[in-house]
Amino acid sequence: MKRGLLVSEGKQHIDPDDIDIQETQRLIEMYPVVVSRHFMVRVNALMQFLKTDTEIFGGKVKDHWWRIEFQNRGSPHLHMVVWIEDHPSVATPEGIARIDSVCSTAIPPETSELYELVKNCQIHRHTSTCTKNNSVCRFNFPRSECLETHVIDPSSNEFIYNGGRICVLKRKSEDGWVNNYSPALLKMWKANMDIQPCSTNESIAYYIAKYVSKSEPTNLDGEVSRVIQ
Template identity: 25%
Template sequence: MVDQFTNTFLGFERDCKRGVFGRVKHYYGVFEAQNRGSLHLHMVIWIEGALSPKLIQERAMADESFKHQLFLWLESVIKHELPSDTSPLASESKARQKQCLLGRPPHPDHPDFPSIWPQFLREVLDASGHVHKHNDTCFKKTPFSMLSLEPNDRDRLCRFNYPSPLVPESSMNDNGKISLKRIDENVVGYNPTISSSFQCNTDVKFVGSGPFAMALAIYMSHYAAKSTLDSALIMSALAAAMKSLQSNNTTLHSPAVSEDEERCRKLLLKTLNQINGRRELSGQQVACALLGISNHVTDAQFAVFYWSKLLTWTSPTIFPPYQPKLKPDEIFVGQATRFLI
């Protein structure tokens, strides 16, 4: 499914190299497992020929025609309103909800496609949660004492910022922040082509300038650098700690081991048991690990960055190169300098 999205909908394998967002230069996506174990994708897309957020702001401020065209393009690929002249999906119709999410979308060659597609899109948006409704996840970081507020007051505590303020027309403020046209305060940003084709929940945002863009960049970087807690990593860390306790040729059961060291050993073992006992893996995560499927997708090649080498290069006196402590019989002529990575 991800390959279909990048190759067809982003246009990487199409002859014209155009997708639903235009020509895409690069993409980088990270898979994340929800609390229930299901996998979903966070992806950043770079548009071919796009200006930097700063240049977009400067040109939009100086050229009204450019700003108008920019707003038209953004409003065509990111929607914040439900299709007009459509009816909501009946919440009690479970069979229809499953059909919207698991059935085939209308074929474009169907003679009535222009009339049936908007209603199909509306039902997909309703069934896939594109119309935000508060749940426990919205307030999981809210202090318990504030959960008894009135509904209107609780709206301001939603960590997803819904309901969002209505925006009659797209605009840009002095800081370069773009507020896209929003007719419905609870509709999550979506692309009609992607949502109707994949029939799942999506959230499309434009990364521009201003505090919101900076917060969004940090949010995306968090997911790009997010690592899972691996049992092998835990065991290696504990093994190193245990080895330190066993220094000076003593054993764990030797009288030379102090009471404090024994307590530390037990604490580490209990910590490991607690971590592994509380950790749950879904079938999707296990399958990906067994099949060797990567936890990210990208078309670009990234250079490996070694932080310790940079520190040594910038200030070798403060951060000298790592020199392994070898025994006298292990030292040999011509030993190369090593870095601790």
């Protein structure tokens, strides 16, 4: 994407690896159409692959739903639900084992090809948005050690503390800042993700309704108008 942004800027002679995060952010804000087209090419390619793959999520993707949102600074991200064919119930040992085989919260060994990806993409760092509605991180970082992956009782205090997430993945104490990820998917996508198993129709409906009804940032309309003009 950086190369496309530099071409749009008339600076195709510059090596994309030589521009820093501030310059990258400026280019993203200047060329939202380039960013959006690049993002959708990646998303469509990913979905084309996932529809035929049976390894990444431990089964065939039989259906999906998504919504794309834009951050205040113009970067798009995807909220998506996928339904996996013949996935065992997460209330069973087989279901928990399937989750553990495709989801992780661990920092891999430094010799692993995933190490740099996890360190660069999956480590939570507090920003102002973490505490915009509270004095503590609303994403619950750092997260507590968890010896075994388990499903939460929706009526429990743990469910509330976990931000409405129905499943808690096993986690070592030293991995408290790692966001949930799929090792296989991270190798392909090479960007931040938050993988969360859903075990009930209610949790899926809640997630979809939440993002269907969520409004875009209030300043987005003005930015869209400015770009169109």
